[in-house]
Amino acid sequence: MSHPLSEPDVAAHHEPSWRAGLKDGMPPLFGIAAWGMVVGVAMVKSGLSVMQALGMTLVVFAGSAQLAALPLIAAAAPIWVIFVTSVVVNLRFVIFAALLAPHFAKLSLLRRFFYGYGTGDLTTALYLQRFPSEKPEEGKLSYLRGLLYPNWIAWQGGSIAGIFLGSAVPPEWGLGFAGTLAIVCLAVPMVATRPALVGALAAAVTAVLAHALPYKLGLLAGVVVGMVTAMVVEGQIERRKAANV
Structure with missing residues (x-):
């Protein structure tokens, strides 16, 4: 009998778990898209070109680190300051990785990198609520996929919309303050x-x-x-x- 999380099994699609992940991850998608739009506008307003902003949102995929780095980039801070600030802001992902690692240790390194890139605060919390135990269980990876894919699409969709709309947004709309409020809204439940x-x-x-x-x-x-x-x-x-x- 094969291990429930062996490589062949995790590659298979588990429809009930996939649907459960989609259902659990659906409610916050609008807020994620709105938050992505704020970050997209902030990137353009900070002086990044459209191509630079697109590259940042697709590669970095971390709103809090992006917002922390943007004023440093605009101020022409040394690259090490920008790098260290982004790393410190994202240190929580080290904890997330440690919590999720036992669940997917059987996956190849490349696939762990792929799913790690797409995993964020909310997806980690929802996944661990459904699968608190590290013991092998059918459908774990499909559930994670059901959370990750819509989350990534919502964020990138909102961020890309913000990038292209950023130059057309009037300054009096105060989106910089909106970004601050968005961070506060994320931070308050965490304290x-x-x-x-x-x-x-x-x-x-x-x-x-x-x-x-x-x-x-x-x-x-x-x-x-x-x-x-x-x-x-x-x-x-x-x-x-x-x-x-």
């Missing part, structure tokens, strides 16, 4: 725990105090301080729990 809340406050205070640093390094400093603070607080909470057991 539901005490470590996340304390980390967010530490990041905000650091970013304000360090706003005068060149190349907008205050943003990078805020992210680093926020992450470290959240980790320290979480460690203290875990130690207290262990002491009370």
Whole structure:
């Protein structure tokens, strides 16, 4: 009997799981497309050409990192500053990869790269809600595909529309502020725990105090301080729990 996640089996299409992934991933697609459009407009407004913006959205496929990098690109910051900022903003994907890796360890390296490229915050959360256990189970890959493909199409569709419409959008529409609001809307649900809340406050205070640093390094400093603070607080909470057991 073959392993449920062996290479031949994961290549097969599992229709019920595929449909379940489509159904679960459908509700937020409009918001994803709108968020992509904001990022697309921001890329053009930051001075990127249409071809540069198209290349960025297709290759990077990470809205928060793109928005973090754009002001640095516009300010002609050194490439290492842009790179480190983008990496720090996207460090959460290392955690996502660690959570998903046991589920798809039997896939080839190329296929893991492919599905890793398309996996984001929402798709990871929805997948782990349906398959919290790492044990082999039929339909895992088909469910992930059902989440990933529409999500990627919605994002790229919105982003590409924003790129081509960006030059025609009046400045008084304030899409820069819309982008800020979009980030806030994404961030607020993520600060539901005490470590996340304390980390967010530490990041905000650091970013304000360090706003005068060149190349907008205050943003990078805020992210680093926020992450470290959240980790320290979480460690203290875990130690207290262990002491009370």
